[in-house]
Amino acid sequence: MTIHVIGAGLAGLAAALDLAEAGRPVHLHESSPQAGGRARALPDGTDNGTHALVGANTAALAFLARIGARDGWVEPEPEGLPVLDLADGSARRVALSPLAWGNKALRPAGASWGAVLAMAGMALPGRDRPIAEVMARHPAFHRGFVDPLVIATLNTPSHQASSARLGQVLRRLGGPGATRLYVAEHGLGPDLVQPALAALQRAGGTVRYGARLRRVVQAAGRASALDFGEDAVTLAPGDQVVLATPPWESQRLLTHLAVPTQHAPIVNLHFDRTGPGPVRFIGMLGALCQWVLVRPSGVAVTVSAGDAEAGLGEAELAPRAWSEILRAAAAFRIAGEWPLMTPACRVVKERRATPRHVPGEVLRPARKPLANLALAGDWSWPALPATIDAAVRSGQAAARALLRG
Numbered sequence: 001m002t003i004h005v006i007g008a009g010l011a012g013l014a015a016a017l018d019l020a021e022a023g024r025p026v027h028l029h030e031s032s033p034q035a036g037g038r039a040r041a042l043p044d045g046t047d048n049g050t051h052a053l054v055g056a057n058t059a060a061l062a063f064l065a066r067i068g069a070r071d072g073w074v075e076p077e078p079e080g081l082p083v084l085d086l087a088d089g090s091a092r093r094v095a096l097s098p099l100a101w102g103n104k105a106l107r108p109a110g111a112s113w114g115a116v117l118a119m120a121g122m123a124l125p126g127r128d129r130p131i132a133e134v135m136a137r138h139p140a141f142h143r144g145f146v147d148p149l150v151i152a153t154l155n156t157p158s159h160q161a162s163s164a165r166l167g168q169v170l171r172r173l174g175g176p177g178a179t180r181l182y183v184a185e186h187g188l189g190p191d192l193v194q195p196a197l198a199a200l201q202r203a204g205g206t207v208r209y210g211a212r213l214r215r216v217v218q219a220a221g222r223a224s225a226l227d228f229g230e231d232a233v234t235l236a237p238g239d240q241v242v243l244a245t246p247p248w249e250s251q252r253l254l255t256h257l258a259v260p261t262q263h264a265p266i267v268n269l270h271f272d273r274t275g276p277g278p279v280r281f282i283g284m285l286g287a288l289c290q291w292v293l294v295r296p297s298g299v300a301v302t303v304s305a306g307d308a309e310a311g312l313g314e315a316e317l318a319p320r321a322w323s324e325i326l327r328a329a330a331a332f333r334i335a336g337e338w339p340l341m342t343p344a345c346r347v348v349k350e351r352r353a354t355p356r357h358v359p360g361e362v363l364r365p366a367r368k369p370l371a372n373l374a375l376a377g378d379w380s381w382p383a384l385p386a387t388i389d390a391a392v393r394s395g396q397a398a399a400r401a402l403l404r405g
């Protein structure tokens with residue numbers, strides 16, 4: 001009754017942990033040299049990219065608590081997100097929750113009743129269309145609030161992004177604490193991936209790196225063997241598989257699967273600037289930098305839906321981003337020294353960071369496409385855009401499907 005989990009991203013880790021804690025022998029096979037997938041620490045400890053969670057990501061937060069890592073996720077801006085608009089130099093704090101907008105000081109620009117209703121309407125069933133079209137009559141609110149929210153949650157530009165997909169996010173933001181924002185205090189390695197691996201190990205699961213699944217051998221509607229190239233695993237009658245790979249790999253392995261085919265990049269810049277705490281998180285408008293995460297160990301910039309930026313090199317990106325960061329640091333009096341010279345910078349481009357969430361029917365892949373194989377992965381959870389929360393939920397659903405079987 002061995003279970004082989006393929007892919008040690010968050011979906012695979014969540015599935016493996018549930019199955020191991022249910023008492024099954026679990027082997028996790030990962031093609032790369034490390035776990036974490038698209039939410040990983042690079043070999044020098046730098047995150048591949050800033051990952052933020054909100055209170056509405058209940059599955060992700062519960063997973064963190066379960067692996068003993070919840071305290072590592074801190075709320076950098078409990079007083080409202082600092083936002084600097086480079087178009088007019090205005091610096092303000094913005095509450096993520098419309099319930100706090102009664103306080104004018106926390107209200108985003110252009111938040112008229114009509115504008116807020118137009119946004120809220122996307123949470124209701126209706127025609128799925130590009131968000132820029134829905135918000136066309138409210139350009140200030142769109143630019144100052146909806147567009148950054150769309151880019152951060154859907155990783156898709158507003159003129160392409162699906163209003164129905166944003167609706168999935170908006171519907172979850174109403175609960176208490178749902179809009180509180182958290183980031184990993186020290187990094188994705190110590191605050192997410194390492195604790196997940198440790199929990200899996202405590203539950204008896206094993207992990208094998210550099211093990212790329214080449215082929216799922218099938219017979220009579222079930223997986224009969226897993227071909228890893230140099231070795232192969234023949235599956236005994238009770239053995240099961242979780243396939244927790246990204247969409248393109250899942251389709252290569254199971255050719256009949258329908259998967260998202262369009263993806264969008266996220267570009268991250270990591271500046272070698274150390275300074276005192278606390279952790280800060282700043283939004284920028286009219287800038288290359290969308291979000292700036294300031295940790296004592298470094299400064300990270302996120303450019304989601306970065307189609308144009310993914311084509312640029314460090315020489316073009318780093319000085320521009322650093323000059324914007326200096327303005328943000330001054331505007332919000334971020335503690336520590338801020339050298340005028342651009343510090344050493346590492347650019348990380350995730351070209352297929354997430355699927356592009358465009359209008360159209362959402363894929364609903366069968367959780368068990370084969371009798372002894374369950375699917376997981378952020379892309380396979382139709383109720384949410386592709387995020388950590390979706391990955392964890394999909395992994396846990398795959399585990400449930402196999403345990404039921």
Ligand SMILES: Cc1cc2nc3c(=O)[nH]c(=O)nc-3n(C[C@H](O)[C@H](O)[C@H](O)COP(=O)(O)OP(=O)(O)OC[C@H]3O[C@@H](n4cnc5c(N)ncnc54)[C@H](O)[C@@H]3O)c2cc1C
Pocket residue numbers: 006007008009010011012029030031032034035036037038039048049050051052053211212213214244245246249266267268350352353354376377378379386387388389391
């Ligand atoms: C830069 C960046 C920033 C992001 N920011 C956020 C954020 O702020 N908040 C948020 O919620 N989400 C964010 N996301 C999205 C989030 O990272 C993903 O949704 C999530 O990590 C996906 O997890 P997964 O397990 O489904 O897939 P993956 O992380 O892709 O895991 C799949 C794993 O399978 C392995 N694999 C692939 N093929 C094979 C094979 N043939 N055999 C064995 N192993 C294989 C891969 O190496 C990988 O480790 C971001 C993503 C990126 C790239």
